[in-house]
Amino acid sequence: MSLRRAHIVYILFILICTQTFAEDGSQLWLRFEKVSAEISAKRTIKTKSVDPTVLLAKQELEDYWKGNNVELLIDRKLTKLKDGFKITSSGSKLQIVANKPAGLLYAAYHILQKQNEGAEITHYNVEEIPSYDIRILNHWDNLDRTVERGYAGYSLWKWAELPQVLSPRYEEYARANASIGINATVLNNVNASPQILTPEYLTKVKALADIFRKYGIKVYLSVNFSSPKVIGGLENSDPLNKDVQLWWKNKVKEIYQLIPDFGGFLVKANSEGQPGPQDYGRTHADGANMLADAIKPYSGMIMWRAFVYNPTKEDRAKQAYQEFVPLDGQFRDNVIIQIKNGPIDFQPREPFTPLFGAMRNTAQMVEFQITQEYLGFSNHLVYLAPLFKETLDSDAYADGAGTTIAKITDGTVRKISKSAIAGVANIGEDVNWTGHHFAQANWFAFGKLAWNHQLSSEDIAKEWLKLTFTKDETFVKDVTDMMLTSRETVVNYMMPLGLHHIFAFDHHYGPEPWGNMPGGRADWMPWYYHNANEKGVGFNRTTSGSNAVVQYNEPLRSLFNDIQTCPENLILWFHHVSWDHKMKSGLTLWEEICTHYDRGVQDVRAYQRLWDKMESYVDAQRFKEIQSKLKIQIKDAVWWKDACLLYFQTFSRKPIPYYIERPIHELEELKKIKLPLKHHN
Numbered sequence: 001m002s003l004r005r006a007h008i009v010y011i012l013f014i015l016i017c018t019q020t021f022a023e024d025g026s027q028l029w030l031r032f033e034k035v036s037a038e039i040s041a042k043r044t045i046k047t048k049s050v051d052p053t054v055l056l057a058k059q060e061l062e063d064y065w066k067g068n069n070v071e072l073l074i075d076r077k078l079t080k081l082k083d084g085f086k087i088t089s090s091g092s093k094l095q096i097v098a099n100k101p102a103g104l105l106y107a108a109y110h111i112l113q114k115q116n117e118g119a120e121i122t123h124y125n126v127e128e129i130p131s132y133d134i135r136i137l138n139h140w141d142n143l144d145r146t147v148e149r150g151y152a153g154y155s156l157w158k159w160a161e162l163p164q165v166l167s168p169r170y171e172e173y174a175r176a177n178a179s180i181g182i183n184a185t186v187l188n189n190v191n192a193s194p195q196i197l198t199p200e201y202l203t204k205v206k207a208l209a210d211i212f213r214k215y216g217i218k219v220y221l222s223v224n225f226s227s228p229k230v231i232g233g234l235e236n237s238d239p240l241n242k243d244v245q246l247w248w249k250n251k252v253k254e255i256y257q258l259i260p261d262f263g264g265f266l267v268k269a270n271s272e273g274q275p276g277p278q279d280y281g282r283t284h285a286d287g288a289n290m291l292a293d294a295i296k297p298y299s300g301m302i303m304w305r306a307f308v309y310n311p312t313k314e315d316r317a318k319q320a321y322q323e324f325v326p327l328d329g330q331f332r333d334n335v336i337i338q339i340k341n342g343p344i345d346f347q348p349r350e351p352f353t354p355l356f357g358a359m360r361n362t363a364q365m366v367e368f369q370i371t372q373e374y375l376g377f378s379n380h381l382v383y384l385a386p387l388f389k390e391t392l393d394s395d396a397y398a399d400g401a402g403t404t405i406a407k408i409t410d411g412t413v414r415k416i417s418k419s420a421i422a423g424v425a426n427i428g429e430d431v432n433w434t435g436h437h438f439a440q441a442n443w444f445a446f447g448k449l450a451w452n453h454q455l456s457s458e459d460i461a462k463e464w465l466k467l468t469f470t471k472d473e474t475f476v477k478d479v480t481d482m483m484l485t486s487r488e489t490v491v492n493y494m495m496p497l498g499l500h501h502i503f504a505f506d507h508h509y510g511p512e513p514w515g516n517m518p519g520g521r522a523d524w525m526p527w528y529y530h531n532a533n534e535k536g537v538g539f540n541r542t543t544s545g546s547n548a549v550v551q552y553n554e555p556l557r558s559l560f561n562d563i564q565t566c567p568e569n570l571i572l573w574f575h576h577v578s579w580d581h582k583m584k585s586g587l588t589l590w591e592e593i594c595t596h597y598d599r600g601v602q603d604v605r606a607y608q609r610l611w612d613k614m615e616s617y618v619d620a621q622r623f624k625e626i627q628s629k630l631k632i633q634i635k636d637a638v639w640w641k642d643a644c645l646l647y648f649q650t651f652s653r654k655p656i657p658y659y660i661e662r663p664i665h666e667l668e669e670l671k672k673i674k675l676p677l678k679h680h681n
């Protein structure tokens with residue numbers, strides 16, 4: 001071999017190596033191996049359909065399916081399948097039947113994922129029907145490409161160059177969503193700019209909808225309730241004003257002319273300063289129904305948020321229930337009330353919002369937050385499936401025992417014209433999409449649970465790990481354990497035992513239980529939530545306090561109301577508890593608090609050791625990136641522990657037990673920390 005040739009071979013070798021060992025994470029969980037020409041010559045993927053979605057399913061299988069012959073069939077009579085599919089095997093053939101083209105695409109991804117796991121697919125018979133009709137991401141993306149509570153860089157949507165320039169990531173995004181069953185997306189922030197409804201922006205929205213369609217994804221928009229006034233030039237946006245109604249009718253018509261399968265609107269009204277029907281003395285129902293009537297002829301939906309947060313003298317946790325329960329039965333059937341999982345705001349742990357089930361004649365859906373606004377942003381490894389499932393599996397006792405949030409929202413116990421579930425997206429322009437490699441698992445888990453809320457957190461974690469990293473058993477077992485405990489770990493080092501919202505003001509990243517905003521609103525102050533004093537700590541929401549417990553059905557009301565029966569992981573949510581209160585462990589409350597904070601820290605240290613051991617299973621780039629995120633996480637966990645223990649100690653006046661890792665900070669030093677973090681990014 002000549003020197004020159006040797007040189008080229010060497011360069012090729014290096015290139016191949018870096019391909020193998022440096023992996024940026026941009027492929028997400030879609031790392032299927034291409035089939036060889038030999039295999040593809042041996043089997044056929046057939047369909048009579050010419051639908052673009054079916055052809056896409058066919059293409060995916062042609063590229064990656066190593067098994068038997070496959071036949072893809074649409075059967076319009078199989079209506080109970082909704083977006084689902086049925087796979088049967090006979091002889092050397094798999095037959096996949098679906099009612100809709102998207103069902104075949106989901107089936108294709110289903111068998112490709114099974115194939116990756118090494119499942120036996122020659123004799124494979126399965127029927128899948130999704131738990132929810134609408135499985136939707138909510139992007140809080142602004143038109144200037146900043147992302148509210150986004151921690152993965154700027155927005156994916158490049159508004160300035162749309163519709164002329166189409167980033168390849170639009171299609172990659174759609175494919176990733178389709179691969180986990182997500183079939184809808186709200187492109188813009190619920191704090192919505194009216195501009196999104198201008199003809200200029202609608203043509204940009206159309207360009208995205210045209211790309212997403214093939215992947216079975218419908219586009220929705222967040223709308224600003226004042227749009228008729230702001231961009232329509234009307235005198236007001238009163239929902240009972242005929243001109244306003246007509247403006248919305250025409251706007252909806254304009255949208256459907258551009259996007260015939262447009263999904264509908266998401267609305268945040270009369271909350272945190274957003275305009276709404278109450279500005280005109282009207283109700284949420286008046287506002288929602290006006291939009292619902294305008295969009296009904298096109299089968300569109302209105303998702304109306306119940307996150308109504310305005311300054312009142314009342315306990316903030318009671319607000320959604322108080323405003324919405326009296327309106328039960330007044331909403332049109334294409335309106336669905338979108339309710340955050342907890343009554344305050346996406347905290348590491350909250351009880352479920354009691355509004356679920358309390359409106360018996362109104363469709364309801366859950367809103368989860370996939371982006372980790374209150375869980376360490378994209379710096380902390382926190383696997384959210386256990387949090388999602390905790391809410392979905394909670395029994396609201398709305399129609400007696402067994403009325404879980406899952407059953408209320410999926411239409412099992414109440415008739416719902418279309419069921420839905422939403423997740424506030426954690427996606428941005430970062431190469432790895434979500435800032436932290438493990439945050440991809442939360443996007444994945446949201447999709448999987450929206451498809452089937454009966455799946456276990458463990459199975460989802462394993463599937464994700466095998467698709468994303470490796471099938472090696474040691475790796476999968478150990479890392480699954482880390483993922484499964486990670487949510488409880490963050491609760492422990494941030495806000496154990498029902499503590500909540502003791503975050504630094506506005507950016508919600510670090511601890512600030514002392515509050516730091518002279519003259520600010522009471523309910524912006526952490527001490528509003530923890531109420532620490534010499535006697536004890538916690539928010540009294542019992543009958544002797546704010547009486548928020550009354551919003552829960554029996555037996556929960558009594559269970560939460562009694563300090564002896566209230567679950568300890570929520571005790572400080574519902575009770576003001578004395579520092580000496582004896583906990584189930586035999587420790588006093590103070591000792592128990594110390595123990596939880598310390599356990600959180602120790603568990604993150606254990607994750608660091610565990611991850612280091614995984615070096616040989618993971619490519620260098622992702623290994624290092626995750627390793628350095630864990631370094632941030634442990635620093636933050638210690639910061640949280642020290643800040644909360646040293647601060648609460650000024651009230652408890654008790655020593656930090658000696659078996660607990662000593663604080664390494666001074667309280668006064670911690671109080672001076674100011675983070676250069678902005679609200680909108």
Ligand SMILES: CO[C@H]1[C@H](O)[C@@H](O)[C@H](O)O[C@@H]1C(=O)O
Nearest residue numbers: 140148149190191268307345
């Ligand atoms: C979009 O605004 C968000 C806001 O950033 C967030 O801090 C708050 O918790 O919830 C709001 C909401 O859900 O509307």
